[in-house]
Amino acid sequence: VFTSLGIYLFVAQPVQAAPAAQETEKYCLNCHNNPELKMTLPSGETLSLYVSPETLSQSVHSPLGIECEACHTNITIYPHPANTYQTSREFSRAYYQACQKCHPTNYEKTQDSMHAQVAADGNLNAPVCTDCHGAHDVHAPDQPRAHISETCGKCHTEILATYTGSVHGAALLQENNPDVPVCTDCHGVHNIQDPRTANFRVQTPEMCANCHANQELMAKYGLPANVYDIYKLSWHGVDVSVYKARWPTIWHDSAICTDCHGIHDILKTTDAASKVNPSNLLKTCQKCHPEAGPNWTGAWTGHNEISLERTPFVFYTQAFYTSFTPFVLWLSVIYVALQILRATAARIKRSLQR
């Protein structure tokens, strides 16, 4: 028990465990262990006041001695003060603020998030801490890892469905793959930002590169790890890197990874349904280049290094400019150098004769 407690203290760094002195749990459960216990809110909603002792004992907080009063700070004794909340949602939105007492960093982050912004604009359904982490049943959020994406999917149902069919989602949900990205790997955890902004767009290639430029990780799946480096040299990639460096807030249309590969629906390029599968590539190009004809896809070197088999035109052009042209230029340099030498020699000879 002490070992696991030690690990928890270590893993959950920001937690400042209060001394295990609040013996409120036993006291409160005297009444709240009754499954029938409920109250009617002014809105007409029925709010269950039942707290399962079993759920509570399996959460991360209770075993650490963080008991009822730590969060329900305004209820210390029976009879309780009169309820002032109109709806159950109002209830949740008031109580989650107790989280910041122990988790100030993550709480602060959520205040800068897309979700907080939506709430400030009046959507009270925007999630608060307890919506993702649970209230009486707080567990480590990533046990198993798929749980993270499933949590987001509680609200973002369509996206979860799409993601489930993708190469990343399928590996996560079917094989519990430890390497594929879950929602938070791309979107961030507590300070989740609007992914539709120019800023998010311009940073996307680097985000993908977090994994796809990782040699070790890519080797594990037989994928090339130089795709990002080659992309950066491409027409699109250079454009994007300039925007990233200079104008991150100005929208640009040069293709980033997700424009061609998809976002939540990324598939293996060998999958016949993949947007970048050779059979679908022209259609994908035509999203931005509507006039392009069937030969157009040949202009795309596909994050591959120049090779005779794949890109013969570029290969021969490169061969020309790395052999014949330097040869001619060096010959010119040598010729001019010889001329300078010879002219100097002739001048010295003349001056000696004088």
Add this chain to the structure above:
Amino acid sequence: MSNQPAPTTSKMVRTERVFQRFAPGQRWEHAILILSLLVLLLTGLPQKYRATSWSQAILSTPQRLDTIQTIHHIAAIVLALEAVYHIGQFIYLIARRKLPGAMLPAWQDVKDAWQMVKYLLFLSKEKPKFGKYNFEQKFTYWFIIFGLGIMGFSGLILWFPILFTRVLPGGIVPAAKLAHSSEAIAAAVFVVIWHFYHVHIERLNLSIFTGWLNEKDTREFHPLEYQRLTGEKNSQGEKK
């Protein structure tokens, strides 16, 4: 002033014969070539090196990239018109059987080059005797012609990639990008090393601007042309 007789006997006055080397049309062509190439180079380099900070300092707003590309395209059109004029004149002169032919490569150029190499390596004391255009000048001319051909073709592909790939394979687009970008540097380096040396350092030769070349330089550097123009047999080309 003009009706005073030339004081050929005075020691205070040096008279010099000059020979026409370039017609006004050719001098205009060269001026247009210099100007358009300079503009193309200056507007092309920031595009080639967009990833660098100096380029980004120049192209400091997205609109500036559009502007610099427009300037690049205008200069390209000017140069293309000049090329069309040049080729048109070439065809016209051929049709009239009047092409001078002095700029065409000949076997004599290879022999001259060989003799020149021997001279430069101190294996011979004799410089080859050149006509109106020596092999160095012909090499410059044909290098530029070749380079402009590549730049023009690849530039058009980059300007109208969709149009070109309607007929040609798509692989030519990245190849054109590589060629356009490499050839530009190669040509610029060549002009600086080869052409600038021959017209500025070896001797200051401004005949392409003035149209005239003086007697001394004509006799020394183009002895066969000097003979042709004057009918004098004994050139003093190498003796000095």
